[in-house]
Amino acid sequence: MAAEIRLLTCLTDNFGVLIHDPATKATAAIDAPEAAPIIAALEREGWQLTDILITHHHHDHVGGVAELKKKYRCRVVAPQDKAAKIADVDLRVGNGDVVKVGNLLGRVVETPGHTLDHITYVFDSEKTVFAADTLFSIGCGRVIEGTHPMMWDSLLKLRALPDDFKLYCGHEYTAANVKFALSIEPDNPALQARAAQVAKLRAANQPTLPTTMGEEKKANVFLRADEPSVAAKLHMKGAAPAEVFGELRERKNKF
């Protein structure tokens, strides 16, 4: 039986996500920005929270953990990097570990850069990836704790996922990301198509996610730092992709 997935808005522009296994009734929250909208969504569906899968230590991803754990006595899964000091953790996971949510299997991919502890959960059988603040639609997370080459490596790991995998992210940043991407690749037809779609969705107050890895590979300039045309646009012909990526990230920070 296929998983059921619900996307919900938390705080200002964070996304909460629930993934539910109909066979076992297990339900996991991917991150817990705040408890109230997650509890409301669970009650609406009649689901019990069994697991919280944390991607990284930032407060807007773990702020609801204590309250949810108290209410549901759920298991809390978090990155193994203990330096990140996430509270209430039951299971620490690293690269290649597989987390069970009922019968659903979430594979852990370490994707450091935004933070050093950042992990991504890939549910291969559901063709779904929860990339939080590593990969956004048409963007990527700020490189706060890691380095540009480290973040580029993390993005390459995600880019290797199949085109038909659905991508869920930690924030609704797509419209701003599209603006920046168009400043670099105004003639990219996949980006133009995504821009039109995003404008329509936002005008209707709809989320721009999930998207697919295939669409992102074509339209997300941060996944295209090794395209010669992108390097040329930045006057960086022949530069290492990680350097081109770093320049893109710096420009986006100031955009």
Ligand SMILES: [Zn+2]
């Ligand atoms: Zn973050």
